[in-house]
Amino acid sequence: MTIALMWFRRDLRLADNPALVQALAAHDRVVPLYIHAPDEEGEWAPGAAGRWWLHHSLAALDASLGKHRGALQIGHGPSLDALRAAIESTGATAVYFNRLYEPRVIRRDKAVRKALEADGIDVASFNASLWCEPWEVATKQDEPYRVFTPFWRNLRTRIDAVAAVEAPASMHLGALPGSVALDDLGLLPTRDWARGFDAWTPGEQGAQDMLQLFADDAVGHYVEGRDLPARHGTSRLSPHLHWGEISPLQIAAGLRAHAARHKKAPDIEPYLRQLGWREFAHHLLFHFPKTPRENFNPKFDTFRWAPRDAHALRRWKRGMTGIPIVDAGMRELWATGWMHNRVRMLVASLLTKNMRQHWVLGSKWFWDTLVDADLANNSLGWQWVAGSGADAAPYFRIFNPVTQSERFDKDGAYIRRWVPELRDAPGRLVHAPWEDQAFLKASGYPSPLVDLKATREDALTAYQASRGGRTLSADRAGD
Numbered sequence: 001m002t003i004a005l006m007w008f009r010r011d012l013r014l015a016d017n018p019a020l021v022q023a024l025a026a027h028d029r030v031v032p033l034y035i036h037a038p039d040e041e042g043e044w045a046p047g048a049a050g051r052w053w054l055h056h057s058l059a060a061l062d063a064s065l066g067k068h069r070g071a072l073q074i075g076h077g078p079s080l081d082a083l084r085a086a087i088e089s090t091g092a093t094a095v096y097f098n099r100l101y102e103p104r105v106i107r108r109d110k111a112v113r114k115a116l117e118a119d120g121i122d123v124a125s126f127n128a129s130l131w132c133e134p135w136e137v138a139t140k141q142d143e144p145y146r147v148f149t150p151f152w153r154n155l156r157t158r159i160d161a162v163a164a165v166e167a168p169a170s171m172h173l174g175a176l177p178g179s180v181a182l183d184d185l186g187l188l189p190t191r192d193w194a195r196g197f198d199a200w201t202p203g204e205q206g207a208q209d210m211l212q213l214f215a216d217d218a219v220g221h222y223v224e225g226r227d228l229p230a231r232h233g234t235s236r237l238s239p240h241l242h243w244g245e246i247s248p249l250q251i252a253a254g255l256r257a258h259a260a261r262h263k264k265a266p267d268i269e270p271y272l273r274q275l276g277w278r279e280f281a282h283h284l285l286f287h288f289p290k291t292p293r294e295n296f297n298p299k300f301d302t303f304r305w306a307p308r309d310a311h312a313l314r315r316w317k318r319g320m321t322g323i324p325i326v327d328a329g330m331r332e333l334w335a336t337g338w339m340h341n342r343v344r345m346l347v348a349s350l351l352t353k354n355m356r357q358h359w360v361l362g363s364k365w366f367w368d369t370l371v372d373a374d375l376a377n378n379s380l381g382w383q384w385v386a387g388s389g390a391d392a393a394p395y396f397r398i399f400n401p402v403t404q405s406e407r408f409d410k411d412g413a414y415i416r417r418w419v420p421e422l423r424d425a426p427g428r429l430v431h432a433p434w435e436d437q438a439f440l441k442a443s444g445y446p447s448p449l450v451d452l453k454a455t456r457e458d459a460l461t462a463y464q465a466s467r468g469g470r471t472l473s474a475d476r477a478g479d
């Protein structure tokens, strides 16, 4: 009888899991194993919200394995030691896993593979989280892409050919002596902070339900709906994608199947393109592994950030900047572990431009508080808004949070939901309550942390200085 280890990481699902399918096909018994080794991911080990999600996702995977008369086996890192101990105790001859693309994880996985192969163990790895691996898509000059549109054009020609693999119908699963209890990993917060996260259902079934909801309700209106934070206009699949509870292949197949059942099929292309941004982010992280901390565009290195302002940062984190749409977003994040994409752009713009705080300060906060915190997407998002990234919004394009709020949250429904001080604000005051000082005082809502107009000018001046004093023409400097 041959035994293999299935090393689960961020592929916490049974369907479309190529490593699992291959392990089951080649061996009589497979031991499903998760190894908790946060030290190996250094400063980018899962943050508090991510750990909450991970706990529940591991529990869901364990329950799914239970339906096949198995259970998720859990070990503590270092990963190599845990794998060797599992090999020793089970007599396994092979290890299967799905690849990840964060620089530290790649280094760890290479070292693990080398050591196990030297021990005489077969090691097989697969792609389970991307349509195409970062090295499979390249420019005509065989370089990595730095601009999204040509990257997407290339990727789009490939994705219809990639098909998801079915969940295994039956599994012969093995166990490990001394598997650790999930609760002993201490992943859940000790403070009563994540109560609002209960609206999420981590795990493979939760991901499928979310996809179904999106297909039924929102994909057909995605283009108009995706920018309106008060609506449920996006898929909210980001945490499920991050933890590998669903793959882009499954999403595309699910949406196509849904469209085929309907006479008036919705156009799913704009949504697929957005998933393309996720692939682009992984492409960039793989080829430019320093981007979680360093400017993608080195020309940005001369930019003079304002000194770190602990007081202002605290107000930003707590949703107390006095800029309603920004505070609504920061409070939504704290309460639910998620924030709408349009609002992520606005809060990041206020931090990096009006407050001129370094984008890493923002990306770190997101890292700790987002249930979908993802090194590739988060680094790309922050550098895009800051203007230092690949294919980024230019620095001089500074969002005006009031006009953005009036445009995308016209009647203030999103603000009213998250900022109760402004629930009854009349008309435009919900977007700019400082315009009526008597109302502002009575509401108990704070005065704005920054003067939007003056700080915008300061930011543009700092940007010009970093470019050797070159001035921007008036139209290019516009909002």
Ligand code: FAD
Residues within 6 Å of the ligand: 226, 234, 235, 236, 237, 238, 239, 241, 242, 274, 275, 276, 277, 278, 279, 281, 339, 340, 341, 342, 344, 345, 348, 366, 370, 372, 373, 374, 375, 377, 378, 379, 380, 381, 382, 385
């Ligand atoms: P949908 O609109 O339904 O999109 C579907 C999927 O496409 C998303 O789940 C996501 O995987 C991908 N996607 C969509 N937009 C983007 C984008 N701009 N960049 C990369 N992938 C995208 N996304 C994360 O998953 N994790 C992060 O840590 C993260 N940090 C961000 C930080 C900033 C400052 C900004 C501006 C954006 C960030 N994003 C991040 C991207 C985006 O905001 C989220 O992916 C999106 O809001 C998730 O909601 P959704 O699943 O409903 O998205």
